[in-house]
Amino acid sequence: MLDLGVIVVGAELGRLFADHGAEVIKVENRAFPDGSRQNRSGGEISESFAWGHRNKSSLGLNLRDPRGQAIFLRLAASADVVLSNFKPGTMESLGLGYDELARVNPGIIVADSSAFGSTGPWSRRLGYGPLVRATAGLSKLWRYPDLPDGFCDAITIYPDHVAARVSAVAVLALLLRRRRTGRGGTVSAAQIETIFYQMGVGLAEEYLRPGSVHAEGNDRRGDAPRGLFACAGDDEWCVVDVNAGGDGDGTFGRLADVVGEPRWRDDPRFATAAGRDAHRTEINAVVGRWTAARTPAQAARRLQEHGVPAGQMLRVHELPADPQLAARRLLVEQDQPQLPPPLLTLGGAAHYRGVADPLVGPAPLVAEHTRELAERLLGLSPAEVDELVAAGVLEAPRTAPPVP
Numbered sequence: 001m002l003d004l005g006v007i008v009v010g011a012e013l014g015r016l017f018a019d020h021g022a023e024v025i026k027v028e029n030r031a032f033p034d035g036s037r038q039n040r041s042g043g044e045i046s047e048s049f050a051w052g053h054r055n056k057s058s059l060g061l062n063l064r065d066p067r068g069q070a071i072f073l074r075l076a077a078s079a080d081v082v083l084s085n086f087k088p089g090t091m092e093s094l095g096l097g098y099d100e101l102a103r104v105n106p107g108i109i110v111a112d113s114s115a116f117g118s119t120g121p122w123s124r125r126l127g128y129g130p131l132v133r134a135t136a137g138l139s140k141l142w143r144y145p146d147l148p149d150g151f152c153d154a155i156t157i158y159p160d161h162v163a164a165r166v167s168a169v170a171v172l173a174l175l176l177r178r179r180r181t182g183r184g185g186t187v188s189a190a191q192i193e194t195i196f197y198q199m200g201v202g203l204a205e206e207y208l209r210p211g212s213v214h215a216e217g218n219d220r221r222g223d224a225p226r227g228l229f230a231c232a233g234d235d236e237w238c239v240v241d242v243n244a245g246g247d248g249d250g251t252f253g254r255l256a257d258v259v260g261e262p263r264w265r266d267d268p269r270f271a272t273a274a275g276r277d278a279h280r281t282e283i284n285a286v287v288g289r290w291t292a293a294r295t296p297a298q299a300a301r302r303l304q305e306h307g308v309p310a311g312q313m314l315r316v317h318e319l320p321a322d323p324q325l326a327a328r329r330l331l332v333e334q335d336q337p338q339l340p341p342p343l344l345t346l347g348g349a350a351h352y353r354g355v356a357d358p359l360v361g362p363a364p365l366v367a368e369h370t371r372e373l374a375e376r377l378l379g380l381s382p383a384e385v386d387e388l389v390a391a392g393v394l395e396a397p398r399t400a401p402p403v404p
C-alpha cells in the first residue's frame with residue numbers, strides 16, 4: 001500500500017492494514033509535513049504520529065517534481081492500494097489520479113477521503129472535523145440545552161476513526177472482487193456522510209416531527225433516570241440509564257429498591273417510561289442524593305449488582321488500570337525508540353480465533369526507509385539514490401538534528 005494519508009483519518013486507514021501485516025509505505029515530504037508529526041518539544045516524532053502510523057515504513061518523495069511523480073507511478077505499477085485524504089482534485093493535479101494509476105496498474109485500488117466527498121458543488125471545499133460536524137448539525141446537539149452557545153466540540157476527532165473503518169471495509173470488498181475479476185476500483189468516503197449515516201434515526205425523526213431532535217446534554221429524554229449524576233468527591237460522576245437494557249419498567253423497579261424508594265414500584269406516575277419522563281425532576285433528585293453519598297465505583301457496582309445499567313466515569317490516566325480493559329487487552333505497549341516507555345496504544349478492537357492480534361511495531365521517522373525501499377522496490381543503485389537525494393527528488397533520513 002502506498003499511503004499518502006495525513007492527520008487522523010488518513011493515518012488510521014493505512015494503520016488498520018499495517019496492523020495485520022500489509023506492507024504500508026507512507027509517502028511523505030519534509031516540505032509538506034504530516035500535521036500529526038508536529039509536537040511541542042520539536043522532537044523527531046509525536047505520540048499522535050506513533051499511534052497513527054505504527055508498523056509502516058517511510059519513503060521521502062517529492063511529488064511536485066516530475067521525477068518524483070514518475071517514481072510514484074513505478075511504485076504504483078506493483079502496488080495493491082493507494083490511500084489519500086487530500087482535498088479532491090489534488091491527486092489529479094499531480095498527475096496521479098485514478099486514471100493515471102490504472103494505466104500502469106489496471107488492478108490498482110485507490111481510496112480517498114475528504115470532508116464533503118469527491119463529487120458535487122462542495123467537493124473542492126476545505127474541511128476539517130469541527131467544520132464538518134457543524135455543517136452536519138451535530139455541533140448544535142453537542143451542548144447543554146440551557147446554554148445555547150455552549151458547544152462541546154473542542155478536542156474530539158470524530159468521525160475520523162469511523163470514516164477510516166468504513167473505507168477499510170470498502171477497500172477489502174474491492175480486494176475480494178479483484179480476486180474474481182482482476183479489476184481495481186475506487187473508494188471515496190465523505191466524512192459528512194459518515195456523520196449523517198450515524199445520525200440517521202435522528203434525521204428521520206426530525207423529518208417526521210420537526211423540532212423533535214434537540215440538544216439533551218447529560219439528561220436524555222424518553223425515560224428516567226437517564227443521565228449523569230454527581231458522586232462523592234471532587235468532579236466525580238456516574239451514568240445511570242434505566243432504558244439502556246430495553247426493559248425500562250423492570251429496571252426502574254430494581255433501581256427504586258436500590259435507592260431506597262420501594263414505594264415507586266406502585267406509584268402510577270412511574271408505571272411507564274412516559275410517566276417517569278414527565279416526573280424526571282423528582283426522580284433525578286432522589287437518584288442524585290443517593291449517588292452523592294458514594295464514589296462512582298461504589299454507585300456503579302451497586303446498581304449493576306441489581307441489574308441497573310450504570311457506569312463510573314474514568315479519566316484517561318485511569319484507563320490502563322481498569323480490570324475490564326486489561327482483560328480485553330484494549331491497551332498494549334508500543335515500542336517507539338524516540339519516546340519514553342511505556343507508550344500505550346490501542347490493541348485489537350475485536351478478538352478472533354483465527355486472526356492474530358494487531359502488530360505494534362514503531363512508526364517511522366521521516367524518510368527512514370527511503371534507501372532500502374528505493375533499492376528493493378525500484379532497483380536503484382546506491383549511487384542513483386544519492387543522486388536523486390541530492391536533486392531533491394528523494395529524501396534521506398537525517399543523521400543529525402537540522403540546523404536552525
